[in-house]
Amino acid sequence: MQATVYKSTGSWYAVKTTTDETFQARMRGVFKKDEDITSTNPIAVGDIVEIAPDDSDANAKNAIITGIGARKNYIVRSSPHGKNKKHIVAANMDQAMLICTVKEPRTSQGFIDRFLVTAAAYHIPVILVFNKKDIYREKEADKFAELAALYNSIGYQILLTSAANDEGIDEVRALLKDKTTLMAGHSGVGKSSLINVLMPGLDLKTKAVSGWSGKGLHTTTSAEMYDLPFGGRLIDTPGVREFGIVDIPKAELSHYFLEMQPYISQCQFNNCLHINEPGCAVKAAVEEGDIDADRYVSYATILETITEDQY
Template identity: 40%
Template sequence: MSKRKLSRQQRWRIEKIQAERAARAARHDARDQDKLEAGAYGPERLGRVIAHFGRTLEVGSTTEDRTYRCHLRANLDALVTGDHVVWREGSDGSGVVVARGERDNVLERPDARGQLKPVAANIDQILIVFAVEPVAYANLIDRYLVAAEATGIPPVLVLNKIDLLPEDGGKLHELLQRYEMLGYPVVTTSTQHADGLEALHRQLTGRTSVFVGQSGVGKSSLIDRLLPDEALRIGELSSDSRKGTHTTTTARLYQLPAGGELIDSPGIREFGLVHLDERQVTEGFIEFREFLGHCRFRDCRHRSEPGCALLAAVERGAIHPERFASYRQILDSLDDDLR
């Protein structure tokens, strides 16, 4: 579709509106600076963004157990939950964020226009939650693992509702062993047992974590048990569709009683692959990496090309055939999305 041509008057009006907005932002920033210089704000302090509401932030102090409602300096880039910041407290108990610290990483997801949007920062691990019910499919788990690998944030697999497992563990037990052999940490949990969350507590302590996973696997129930003092709503599992519903509406960082933090948000839970290309998907299968670059043809797509290093690895058992089939299924779904 060609761009609509604007008349000279329309261009002038757009430029005028943009100039007025810039001037308002500059005046707002100047007022902040005047207050800072006049001593209306206290000394610089370190904090972390607990939640984000437009240009207003909830910032947690690193020196005391409380939060402050702060506004954002006009010259700062957008902040997200989990960002480390420098802020100054005002005489009325509010504050102003004056700087953002360096990010170790940032978790992004595509918005409605397909543009990547940051939703959380400085995360130590992504916990991929799946459950005995609804049924955990290997391809779905692989999709979450690929998406996690693309962020550079270590993933952890969490099997919930283990009280529903058969005594021998069934096929899920075999599936977990396959991922453990690849080097992925695996944690099993249940909210029905008194000690069902001990392994999960150990995995979370001292780290900043996020939960991802399909609806109905019990993410909100786990968070409710991990944070007993927080009033979190829990989405019920539909008795008909056996699917759950999202209940959290904004990204928020929670302090865990035993130490560490947990960031919860639907924007994080809805974790997909639409923003990844074929190369990123291929590299997201960690056991493929040692074979990449060794195919006969540089543009090998690992389908049926002669001299394909991945296909040869599958034939001799170095790559599990079901993982390779899952990989091909993901690539095919990307091709379908582009049609």
Template identity: 60%
Template sequence: MKARVYKSTGSWYVLKNESGAQFNGRIKGVLKIDGITSTNPIAVGDWVDAEPENELEQTVTITGIHDRENYIARTSPHKKVQHHIIASNLDQALVFATLREPRTSQGFIDRFLITAEAYHIPAIIVFNKADLYREKELEKYAEYEDMYSSIGYRVALISVKDGRGIAELKDMLHDKTTLISGHSGVGKSTFINAVFPDMALRTQEVSGWSGKGMHTTTFAEMFDLPGGGRIIDTPGIRELGLVNITKQELSHYFPEMRAVINECQFNNCLHMNEPGCAVKQAVNDGKIHIDRYVSYCTILDSIDEKNY
């Protein structure tokens, strides 16, 4: 039978076949997947082939994996030279961010957007906890909204607490497979609970001593939405390490840079100190936001190419 992976707990997988029946599956022996160097051979969202193992216990053996349309990955938290596939076969990805309690850095948002660009997954930036924002956070949000929407990203301001923006965001999820990601404590699980109360995910308060969220989801898990579509809830990510992106490629994943890089004097321009750089000229002319350029420089500096 053909089935889709809804949850992975390391050695066992929760699968659903095309008629909606649920099974527990495992890989028997070594499943050869060409060219995959990830720490997890099978990811949530994958389509797999499976054969019955124990009908009484509803267990199956996974015998093969279908080609992925796309996937989103990060460096493995344990082995920096390997990558971990967070989820696959996605229609879109939502990155949850907050400007207070805890504050999400622009660097994290940009790394997420780069990863989504690299794997051709449309990304939406969702700023949650609007009910907590004072004037300075609202000004910062307006700045972010202007900066990101001008380069083609959808940006939403919501408050799970007072319901602001929730209906519109819910509409965006309809009939799509959506990855929901972000730091712990930004309200991903609270949003899912509020919008789809049947799911009742565990949530925890932001831990007071660090201001960082507590980890509540330990494995990525996919849920069917009433009315059509699926969401994939992911563990809170503290850092998002970029996978297999070279210094040379980085600017290609900034849409506003991609638009002008062919005009650079040198085709291997890194947009730092080279003469005739169209990207730096666009920054000077105000066509590329200075904060995005600073973000690019910081990320460029962090890419350690010897790892790959």
């Protein structure tokens, strides 16, 4: 019987079948050893799995996971349990929606770029949603306009919302309809508040931003998928402070900065890393203003964090 993983809680998984039956499922004992699994979580929310009734349990709603289907895509980050380990955030999505803020707490451009790089590596389209419009003053409005112009020019779709005032929610709802969407962002950006507006009655817990640090407080503790009332599915993920890059060699990184792609083949050297090499078309494009200088700084910063002994 085929089912989709909606939630992972330790060794148990909440799954739903194609006929909307729900089960609490656990992995078959030897399953971990049989599969070539290198992540800290062998099964992720969004995975398609094969399940069978658990004959050893009197509870008819318990099942055993006997297999995992091929993934259309997935998105990973470095695991909090080890720098060189990876954690699969979710699998089999149509798109991702990154919730950002320019205030309380400010989402750094570096964080945005790390997320965009990871999504591009796994062919996942990303929509950038800037929330908390209701607290923007002139300074924040100008910063949003600057970031929106930059990422729009690269090809990313940008939305401005206020969960508090229901602004921009219709646009978000239209983009989510009939698709499976990963929603991510720093803690405190209003992700849970947005989901509560989209799904009245769900009542996800929300917390205020920590006043002394400006950092958001965690409210979601594990990834979970919800069926949207207007069609589609939403994968809510725990808020993250950092988004560690894994599985991307240095030589490939520039391919996931979309605006660099037209210039890569014009570099003098095929293995150009676009840092100190002569005849670099990417650096020339930065100097000419065709590639944003801050995006290039993000590229160089991420490049420094990649160690080739990971591969």
